[in-house]
Amino acid sequence: MTTSTKDPVLVVIQLSGANDYMNTVIPYTDPLYYDFRPVVSIPQNEVVPIDGQLAFHPSLSPLKDKFWDTGKMALIHGAGYPNPNRSHFRSMDIWHTCEPEIMGIEGWLGRAIRDLDPTAENVLTGVNLGQSLPRALAVPGVPVASVANLEQYGVLTGIEGDKERNQALDVFARMYTPAVGSGIVMDYLAQTGQDILKGADILKVAPAKYSSTVEYAENSIAQALKGIAQVHLADLGTRVFYCSHALYDTHATQVVDHKKLWDDLAPAVCDFYDDLREHDASDNVVMLLFTEFGRRVRDNGSGTDHGSGGGSFVIGDPIKGGMYSEYPSLKPEDQLDGDLRFSYDFRGIYSTILERWLGLDAKPVVGGSFEQLDFI
Amino acid sequence: MSLQEEIGLMAHLMRRAGFGDPREELEERASKGYEAVVEELLHPERQAAINDELLYRMFPGYEGAAAPPINQAEWVYRMINTKRPLEEKIALFWHQLFATSNSKVDNPPELTRQIAMFREYGLGTYRDLLVELAKSPAMIFWLDNHGNHDGAINENWGRELLELFSLGVGNYAEDDIREAARAFTGWTIAPKIPRNPLGRFYWEFEYKPEDHDDREKTFLGRTGNFDGEDIVDIIANQPATARFLARHLYRFFVADEPHVSSWHVTPPIDPDAIQLLVDAYDESRGDIRSILRVLFNSEFFKSARFARVKCPAELIVGTVRMVGNYSGFMPGFNNLALECGWQGQELLNPPSVEGWHTGSEWIDPGVLMRRVNFAARILGDTSIPGVQAIIKRVLTHGLAEGKLSPQAIVAACLDTMGPLEVSEATRAELMAHAEKDGELSWNTNEELRATVGKVSKILTLIAASREYQFA
Numbered sequence: 133m134t135t136s137t138k139d140p141v142l143v144v145i146q147l148s149g150a151n152d153y154m155n156t157v158i159p160y161t162d163p164l165y166y167d168f169r170p171v172v173s174i175p176q177n178e179v180v181p182i183d184g185q186l187a188f189h190p191s192l193s194p195l196k197d198k199f200w201d202t203g204k205m206a207l208i209h210g211a212g213y214p215n216p217n218r219s220h221f222r223s224m225d226i227w228h229t230c231e232p233e234i235m236g237i238e239g240w241l242g243r244a245i246r247d248l249d250p251t252a253e254n255v256l257t258g259v260n261l262g263q264s265l266p267r268a269l270a271v272p273g274v275p276v277a278s279v280a281n282l283e284q285y286g287v288l289t290g291i292e293g294d295k296e297r298n299q300a301l302d303v304f305a306r307m308y309t310p311a312v313g314s315g316i317v318m319d320y321l322a323q324t325g326q327d328i329l330k331g332a333d334i335l336k337v338a339p340a341k342y343s344s345t346v347e348y349a350e351n352s353i354a355q356a357l358k359g360i361a362q363v364h365l366a367d368l369g370t371r372v373f374y375c376s377h378a379l380y381d382t383h384a385t386q387v388v389d390h391k392k393l394w395d396d397l398a399p400a401v402c403d404f405y406d407d408l409r410e411h412d413a414s415d416n417v418v419m420l421l422f423t424e425f426g427r428r429v430r431d432n433g434s435g436t437d438h439g440s441g442g443g444s445f446v447i448g449d450p451i452k453g454g455m456y457s458e459y460p461s462l463k464p465e466d467q468l469d470g471d472l473r474f475s476y477d478f479r480g481i482y483s484t485i486l487e488r489w490l491g492l493d494a495k496p497v498v499g500g501s502f503e504q505l506d507f508i
Numbered sequence: 509m510s511l512q513e514e515i516g517l518m519a520h521l522m523r524r525a526g527f528g529d530p531r532e533e534l535e536e537r538a539s540k541g542y543e544a545v546v547e548e549l550l551h552p553e554r555q556a557a558i559n560d561e562l563l564y565r566m567f568p569g570y571e572g573a574a575a576p577p578i579n580q581a582e583w584v585y586r587m588i589n590t591k592r593p594l595e596e597k598i599a600l601f602w603h604q605l606f607a608t609s610n611s612k613v614d615n616p617p618e619l620t621r622q623i624a625m626f627r628e629y630g631l632g633t634y635r636d637l638l639v640e641l642a643k644s645p646a647m648i649f650w651l652d653n654h655g656n657h658d659g660a661i662n663e664n665w666g667r668e669l670l671e672l673f674s675l676g677v678g679n680y681a682e683d684d685i686r687e688a689a690r691a692f693t694g695w696t697i698a699p700k701i702p703r704n705p706l707g708r709f710y711w712e713f714e715y716k717p718e719d720h721d722d723r724e725k726t727f728l729g730r731t732g733n734f735d736g737e738d739i740v741d742i743i744a745n746q747p748a749t750a751r752f753l754a755r756h757l758y759r760f761f762v763a764d765e766p767h768v769s770s771w772h773v774t775p776p777i778d779p780d781a782i783q784l785l786v787d788a789y790d791e792s793r794g795d796i797r798s799i800l801r802v803l804f805n806s807e808f809f810k811s812a813r814f815a816r817v818k819c820p821a822e823l824i825v826g827t828v829r830m831v832g833n834y835s836g837f838m839p840g841f842n843n844l845a846l847e848c849g850w851q852g853q854e855l856l857n858p859p860s861v862e863g864w865h866t867g868s869e870w871i872d873p874g875v876l877m878r879r880v881n882f883a884a885r886i887l888g889d890t891s892i893p894g895v896q897a898i899i900k901r902v903l904t905h906g907l908a909e910g911k912l913s914p915q916a917i918v919a920a921c922l923d924t925m926g927p928l929e930v931s932e933a934t935r936a937e938l939m940a941h942a943e944k945d946g947e948l949s950w951n952t953n954e955e956l957r958a959t960v961g962k963v964s965k966i967l968t969l970i971a972a973s974r975e976y977q978f979a
Contacts, residue, residue, distance in 0.1 A: 278874030
């Protein structure tokens with residue numbers, strides 16, 4: 133497989149816990165919004181309008197300036213799926229596997245990685261910045277690196293002292309040498325052991341090669357995006373990056389907590405693109421931000437409970453900015469059991485990205501044909 | 509059998525029937541004799557239970573814990589600290605077989621209650637266990653039996669009961685599923701008390717006669733006015749059920765087998781072993797304790813050393829138990845529970861009703877790195893008293909001469925960590941490494957310090973080996 137810096141790259145940020153889309157992209161001129169949200173709403177004089185109906189939460193101002201105003205940010209209103217499930221875990225599974233009816237175990241991005249690199253030639257085609265592989269990236273036999281912390285990534289990191297550790301790694305490599313007659317499982321373990329050594333060895337260069345004038349904040353999402361930038365800039369052939377930002381489950385004290393989340397996330401995304409642009413490496417990177425569902429239309433006096441229709445964001449230089457799909461109506465008769473009704477099947481977002489950006493056949497990855505959008 | 513062989517066998521038994529034991533405990537058990545220990549394991553009620561009152565006083569968050577990983581941490585605490593290892597292991601077995609997941613149930617206390625039910629009924633008869641399972645509110649919700657009504661059946665529970673929980677594919681017809689579902693109409697959850705404003709209430713099983721289809725049914729060739737218990741009675745007497753359970757027990761306790769979804773076309777690795785377990789099922793009328801007695805005392809079990817890839821819970825709990833860490837009340841159980849999930853086995857949240865895929869499917873690159881680093885970090889941490897104790901034991905192998913040759917060090921380390929068996933190739937690599945350090949002695953404090961570091965390095969490498977991935 134040949135790779136170059138200009139192969140299309142996808143960065144996915146999972147907003148875990150269900151981001152309140154209504155308070156992120158706010159129907160600020162709809163009186164129903166303030167009726168349903170007596171406590172958990174953003175006052176009209178604080179919102180950042182994008183047109184006569186909708187406005188960003190003030191904490192999204194950096195994103196508005198950098199991406200929305202320059203036509204590089206797509207809003208996909210009402211993203212969801214039929215028969216919404218209001219369990220975080222189940223709904224996240226559905227977004228990960230594209231299987232709303234049965235419990236799927238293969239992740240959509242794992243399938244995409246398999247299609248991008250069918251012979252698993254590059255153990256870093258997919259890289260997750262996090263403690264463990266999200267199901268979205270998991271397909272048996274598809275190697276994906278999962279990196280909790282790029283600086284500390286590696287085998288036998290508990291051993292102190294470079295000399296000591298390198299000695300141990302030599303022994304490890306030899307203990308994981310495939311050998312004739314040792315059996316399928318032992319061989320598989322040997323191959324996997326070699327893969328992680330190789331992956332760690334290649335990834336090691338990323339922080340070393342990296343230099344930038346951009347200073348990322350210390351918070352977790354900024355650091356994860358910095359790690360992604362380092363790997364991307366090291367030109368290791370990674371096509372799919374993944375990280376998560378938590379916890380958007382704002383049942384209580386939402387006004388404060390939700391602001392803090394976006395105060396971390398929005399500047400981190402801006403810093404990430406500044407970093408890439410500084411290195412002339414941004415034009416082949418598209419970013420998707422998604423969450424498992426939206427939140428209840430009516431607030432609970434302090435926060436909001438689990439809802440259904442949410443919203444997604446797609447950002448990047450190749451993106452045709454604007455609003456896609458319809459913002460769900462707040463009218464009581466249009467709601468679904470107190471929630472915004474989903475207006476667009478999320479598998480269409482994936483299909484658009486897979487086909488128009490990664491150049492893959494979307495149908496087998498998302499399990500069917502779904503209406504695509506023109507943001508790419 | 510030599511003492512050494514007896515201890516090796518005991519280590520094997522405890523890895524399978526429990527979560528491993530530190531070396532001293534293995535010796536203590538071995539002195540009682542193998543069969544006596546099997547009997548002791550089969551009767552958890554003869555050992556002290558964990559004192560729940562004390563546990564919940566020390567960890568108030570555990571009681572009715574409503575959020576993962578707290579409820580997972582409680583289980584990990586029990587796995588590590590129980591005096592009834594098989595009780596926890598069999599609960600894990602049933603959790604794997606009757607996989608019920610928080611992803612849908614979204615009620616951790618109910619799942620914790622289901623695990624407690626597995627502890628209570630897990631070594632009784634299969635028939636009684638299936639009846640309890642059918643009444644488990646978490647299971648009812650998980651497989652939609654609360655939506656299974658007279659005249660409007662929902663087949664989900666009926667189907668999985670036959671396909672995944674008892675007979676297996678190919679041993680029933682679609683009609684049987686429907687008839688089974690009809691028999692379980694009216695088996696539901698009592699109206700739930702809303703969570704707000706007082707918090708969570710447990711769900712309760714309720715039988716609603718007015719919603720039960722009491723007309724005639726024909727199930728597996730028998731006709732009658734069956735209800736759920738009748739269906740379970742019929743199922744429990746099917747040869748296919750005995751065989752199905754035998755294969756599950758074999759896969760969990762003896763050796764890795766292909767995934768259950770291929771069983772209708774893939775014969776067992778050891779058909780004689782399966783037959784022995786099937787006979788035990790028939791003779792005991794499906795008494796799990798009796799079947800396990802046959803299993804643990806069988807030659808096929810005793811010789812199946814290191815024939816299974818450890819599940820993450822076995823790797824994590826087994827490693828901390830080996831060094832006697834986390835015994836009693838201390839911080840850190842949440843992290844162990846999280847680690848279990850990060851290694852691919854999120855307790856109380858299996859990926860689907862089929863349970864976890866086991867064997868080599870436990871391993872992917874990210875997981876292997878975590879497994880290696882987790883175990884290696886613990887065995888390499890000489891501040892842990894249990895690691896110091898292991899090193900001390902290793903050194904006793906050289907007490908007579910006051911020194912240890914490289915060969916003796918490697919042998920003593922493998923012995924003290926198990927005894928573990930490794931391939932000739934792995935042993936050669938460990939030897940090559942040990943030979944660089946040469947002979948070890950501990951005549952002065954300085955020598956002792958260096959020796960401790962070097963022994964700990966060998967322990968670390970063993971924990972990082974391929975062989976350590978196997979139980």
